[in-house]
Amino acid sequence: MIEKNDIIFKLQDYRYLEWNDRTRTSQGTPGSFLKTYVGTGINRTYYKLSNSDYRGIIGHESVNELIASRLLDVLGINHVSYRLIHALVNIDDNEYETWMCSSKNFRKNSQEKMAFDAYFELMRQGKEMPIDFCxxxxxxxQIYKMMVFDYLICNRDRHGANIELIQNEDGTIQLAPLFDHGVSLLFSCYDNEEMASEYDVMKDRMCNNYFFTRSLEENLNYIPKDIKLxxxxxxxxxxxxxxIDExxxxxxxxxxxxxxTKRWQRYEEIQNSK
Structure with missing residues (x-):
């Protein structure tokens, strides 16, 4: 695997960025993390911060995005690539030194995007299920590979707008590259090393999931044996x-x-038992 320049360790001044208001729908899919973008069309760059509240920026979801992006590289799954930036930012007239992530626009100027859930509800036939629709x-x-990946990182938030479709100029529609994986891994262990050390990495946590069940491990039973990763x-x-240790x-x-790695072993066990 070729190493990419996907971490900028030198502190960068991004105090000029204006972040979205949490009370409004942000650019891209709605969420609780502050987001913004610069540029237009194919030259647009998106930025996202980790979880923040009155204490400042308390999360490390931006780091999770980078780890997830690299894991997707290894697995060979189409995805949006993230870069992690050591940044000085301004939020509500307060300055913070933090780590934020950035990504490039994956759409061409001639392409339109739409949330999967909205398109599904518009186009489904009768009581058709999302996987049958796909x-x-x-x-x-692509959906089955996404489900394996979400299990590996314990992604808690694969709702229907975190899966997008792209409509091409000729009217054809395809699944967009995977994106938005911050609510995963040890995202809930905010500045708590003791909690992190005791964290049960194999616990089957209930998750937001649009396709199958709220159990990521149970969902592995729906993955066909011939899916190749x-x-x-x-x-x-x-x-x-x-x-990452830096x-x-x-x-x-x-x-x-x-x-x-332990979840990968569990995935292989389930696949080999079919």
Missing amino acids: KKRGWDE NSLSQDDYGYIMRG ILPSVYGKKIWGMI
């Missing part, structure tokens, strides 16, 4: 976790890698 359009393999091994540690306490990095 099978008819040849999208099911690149294998994950201990050799991938250097690529996926490179630089950003998060080492206990987080160890737990995150343990989560990914």
Whole structure:
């Protein structure tokens, strides 16, 4: 795997960015994290901060986006690539030194995007289920791969607007690259190394999921045996976790890698039992 320049360690001045109001729908899909963008069309760059409240920026969801992006590289799944930036930002006239993530616009100027759930509700036939809707359009393999990935990172928030469709100029429609994976891994262990060290990485946490059940492990039973993903091994540690210990306490990095690898082993067990 070729290493990418996806972490900017030198502090960058982004105090000029104006972040969305949490009370309004943000650019892209709605969410609780502050977002913004600069540029237009194919030159647009999106920025997102980790969770914040009256205490300041308390989360590390932006770091999760980078780890998830690298894992998707290894697995060979089409996705939006994220970059992590050490940044000085301004929120409500307060300055913060933090880590934020950025991504490039994945659409061409001639393409339009739409949320999967909105399109599904508009076009579904009778009581058709989302996965059957995708099978008819040849999208099911991508959805199954997404479900495996979401299990590996314990993604709690794959709602219907976190899956997008792209309409091309000729009217054809395709699934967009995967994006928005911050609410995953150890996202809830805010500045708490003891909580992180005791975190059960194999616990089947109830999650927002648009396609099957709220149990990510139960959803593995719906994955066909012939779904092909690149294998994950201990050799991938250097690529996926490179630089993370310089950003998060080492206990987080160890737990995150343990989560990914142990869940991969569990996925293989379930697939081999079919």
